Amino acid sequence: MSQEIESGELDALLPEGTVVRIAGNNRTKWDLVGKKGVVRNAQTLGGWHEVVLEGSTSAVRVQRNALEIIAIIPHSKVKLAGSLQGIKSGDQSSITKRRKKKQSPPMAVNxxxxxxxxxxxxxxxxxxxxxxxxxxxxxxxxxxxxxxxxxxxxxxxxxxxxxxxxxxxx
Incomplete structure (x- = not known):
């Protein structure tokens, strides 16, 4: 289930239904690291995402830079019932973030x-x-x-x- 994703998309907020793995950062509880979940919603301020963990109905808040994308499910197929339907737990089709040199906008001097x-x-x-x-x-x-x-x-x-x-x- 590999998909081509532009780097700008990866840096922005993740859409609802995106299947993620929690990689962790300094604000992540260590017991959450490595768990899979589905993005329920995202807030622009601070890049916080609510993630419903596999086998649970409650959501945890995790920042965008602490998440690895496994799959982006089209909006029409999004089901947030608390489980990862259609995704095997051993699925290795994770989409990795490609580090591209960010292009700065053209210099403009007024x-x-x-x-x-x-x-x-x-x-x-x-x-x-x-x-x-x-x-x-x-x-x-x-x-x-x-x-x-x-x-x-x-x-x-x-x-x-x-x-x-x-x-x-x-």
Missing amino acids: LGKLDEDTLRRYRRYFNLNVRKDCEKDELVFAVRRHFARTKVDESDVIFRFLTRIGKFPE
Whole structure:
């Protein structure tokens, strides 16, 4: 019963009916570790999930990072009767979390938030081809264009930064 799951889905709250194994974290009672259960519901704050344990009708609260997904049951087949129907206790078809490098959103800088004086100093310092008496919108456009066209050598910037704060001799 393997399913392809996007990493963003794994990091979010688990849907109702997801079959899980409690792996544990520092907030998990040790007698719960290793037990299987079904997610009854999840709260966004803190990532807490209510899990109904196999052979029980009461739910325990466990955080998302303390759960391993065994199977995600489609919403139409969800039955929370306190048992794991259709899942064998020795089933090895667990879906493992794939650690992917999280992609950060593209960097966006709102240069329009800068003061007009700051934009004018930037224009003077970098000799931008803009009139001295131009509007703030024109300055923002010119600074944005210059900023986008500027190539940066990251290793050089890091070296210069470390030199400046005194970590490397000059």
